[in-house]
Amino acid sequence: MxxxxxxxxxxxxxxxxxxxxxxxxxxxxxxxxxxxxxxxxxxxxxxxxxxxxxxxxxxxxxxxxxxxxxxxxxxxxxxxxxxxxxxxxxxxxxxxxxxxxxxxxxxxxxxxxxxxxxxxxxxxxxxxxxxxxxxxxxxxxxxxxxxxxxxxxxxxxxxxxxxxxxxxxxxxxxxxxxxxxxxxxxxxxxxxxxxxxxxxxxxxxxxxxxxxxxxxxxxxxxxxxxxxxxxxxxLGGKNPMVITEDADLDLAVQGALFSGFGTGGQRCTSLGTAIVHESVHDEFLRRFAQATENAVVGDPFGDVLYGPMLDGKFAVGFEKYLGWIRDHHTVHGSTGVGRITESNPRKGFLGDPDGGLFYHPVIVAGVRPDDEVFRHETFGPLVGVTSYRELDQAVELANLPGYGLSSAIYTTDPGKVFAFRSGIGAGMVSVNNSTSGAEAHLPFGGNGRSGNGSRQSxxxxxxxxxxxxxxxWDYSGALQKAQVDTPAIEADLDFRLDG
Structure with a gap:
């Protein structure tokens, strides 16, 4: 064949x-x-x-x-x-x-x-x-x-x-x-x-x-x-990004854009769900949607955020994930949903949309813990967004899907960093950086549905x-048996200091 x-x-x-x-x-x-x-x-x-x-x-x-x-x-x-x-x-x-x-x-x-x-x-x-x-x-x-x-x-x-x-x-x-x-x-x-x-x-x-x-x-x-x-x-990932009330929102948007849509969201470390504090949720979503709408998609030899799906089977899979969008969700960040074509265009697209397997980036807001789009990996340019009130709740949401590969937190509070690090089940944690990225001298790998604890690099x-x-190697000339023939040094255990 x-x-x-x-x-x-x-x-x-x-x-x-x-x-x-x-x-x-x-x-x-x-x-x-x-x-x-x-x-x-x-x-x-x-x-x-x-x-x-x-x-x-x-x-x-x-x-x-x-x-x-x-x-x-x-x-x-x-x-x-x-x-x-x-x-x-x-x-x-x-x-x-x-x-x-x-x-x-x-x-x-x-x-x-x-x-x-x-x-x-x-x-x-x-x-x-x-x-x-x-x-x-x-x-x-x-x-x-x-x-x-x-x-x-x-x-x-x-x-x-x-x-x-x-x-x-x-x-x-x-x-x-x-x-x-x-x-x-x-x-x-x-x-x-x-x-x-x-x-x-x-x-x-x-x-x-x-x-x-x-x-x-x-x-x-x-x-x-x-x-x-x-x-x-x-293995796969549903990598969370927690954005706290004291986060640098512009930096968080940059991290979410690259984490979620770099390589068309087709990384095991791609951002799955942005978990945003309720006090900054709307503003983050607005900025993230605007940045996504302005991002250039298309010819991978050009200056683009991402190009096509890797292969036809991933395009088929992504169509299924798009079917997980429900009535209680709102879609942001794009002029369309699904495959980019002449009849379903994207503003600023670079190249010939009908020539390849190009898909609109999708931000799905209002995701809930029981949604398929929240619980499962969505291999492609799709990012979920939800909100939280207390950091413990954010950590619980981050762990809930059962994956444990990569994670990120955006905050200016060191206390939140260490609370997140100790609570998250992921094998990798980024602080004020994207969920994606590896260096050759740092261990790479995940837990739970993301792997069996083995590490690369x-x-x-x-x-x-x-x-x-x-x-x-015993060169004593006699058989010495561990724990049996071990020499012992006696101490006077009844000794007490006088006075």
Whole structure:
């Protein structure tokens, strides 16, 4: 079966054609990775770090070309695509040093003539399934540290970002990776699941990473659990932004605009609901609606807030979410609702609206806790707005949907910041900043419906791709039994000071 990847801003532009494989081919790729893993693990970690350095240099040398492939294939604005490519370079820059810092520890023993040590060992073969909204940055969060730690990789990218994935793979292999260390597999979803199932049954995969929807993540987690494995799950979000009565409203509007509508709201960290104090609710809504109405949408190679939907399936999904708007809601911030066309135009649109999958931004005010639009992720340019009276109520509303990826609070009161931080269930908290954004040396990940607590980026991800091994070395010449033969020093426990 051949998959045709088209430009979502110009549906007549075919970007790539890729042959999709079946479940057995996925398992075969895992077998190749298994054969290559021991030799790759035997390469000293600082030398593996040098390969990571090579990758970073090649990414920087090809940054503009790679960014343009991303923009053409998924419609991400070019400025954001450049930032995404920079994220790969930043990730490589960080993990180059970790090749010299895969430290274990020397631990004091409770017995004489005995030493205790710990070592980090690679997990083995890793299998990563990634989404296409960040077709090169997110894979680097998995692949770079996994390779550095001595693992081999089977990578299944999204079909609709096939060209970007192939370019990414070509850069990595050009950096000096031996054959079989990094393997790319293009496959449809059900074949990927079956292939992963086969690989796990045959003992070919030791660690799974998945970025995508909460629903599919639950299936991946269940499958791995049957094989006593704990996957890395980075899933969806319904990311709240609390705006307090003392917030800088203009700054909050900027944050909401980028959080809610950057990449067309098609990020796992996109703003879901703005939870605004009742005293500033109306003024915030007015300013936010005005900023949204004035924002430029259209050709992603131009200066726009966002471009098209990533792929036709997301356009279909977004149409369903628009159907969740109810009579008690009010819609703001746009001259229309639904797909932007010549007959349903948007003021200031850049480019040919009928050429691609462009949608009006939508602000839905008056959302309630029992609304579908409040409780579920709405992957696309849609932001809900509701109000609160006390901060405890805002935190309760922020946690209510059960996701726990990203969150934000806008306030000038440090007390509110710490109250929000301690009450929110999200893995990431921003203060006076957007819900979106990551840095290569900070842990990224969520809880609840957003993930299983695993973290990407920074030193924290090393625990996902290594296993601790303890070594107990006794050179006393006799069998010493812990807790049994431990020397004891007696104290006079009846001692009392005189006077």
């Amino acid at each position: 051949t998959y045709v990847s088209t430009n979502p801003a110009d549906l007549n532009d075919v970007v790539a054609r890729v042959d999709l494989v079946g479940a057995e081919e996925f398992a075969d790729a895992a077998r190749l990775a298994r054969r290559a893993q021991r030799e790759w693990a035997g390469v000293p970690a600082p030398v593996r770090g040098q390969v990571v350095a090579n990758i970073g240099r090649l990414v920087e040398a090809n940054a503009e070309a790679l960014a343009r492939v991303v923009t053409r294939e998924i419609g991400k604005p070019l400025a954001e695509a450049r930032g995404e490519v920079q994220e790969i370079a930043d990730t490589c820059a960080f993990f180059v040093g970790e090749g010299r810092r895969l430290y274990g520890q020397t631990v004091p023993s409770e017995m004489p003539d005995k030493q205790l040590f710990t070592f980090r060992n690679p997990v083995g073969v890793t299998a990563f399934i990634t989404a296409g909204n960040f077709p090169v940055a997110v894979p680097s969060w998995y692949i770079v540290p996994a390779l550095l730690c001595g693992n081999t990789v089977v990578w299944k990218p999204a079909e609709y970002s096939a060209a970007a994935a192939q370019a990414f793979y070509d850069i990595f292999t050009a950096a000096g990776l031996p054959e079989g260390v990094l393997n790319i597999v293009f496959a449809e979803g059900s074949q990927t699941y079956r292939g992963l199932e086969l690989a796990l049954e045959r003992g070919l995969v030791d660690k799974v990473g998945f970025t995508g929807s909460s629903e599919v993540g639950a299936l991946i987690g269940e499958l791995c659990g049957r094989h006593l494995q704990s996957p890395c799950l980075e 920074g030193v924290w991800v090393l625990d996902q791709f290594t296993r601790w091994q303890s070594v107990n």
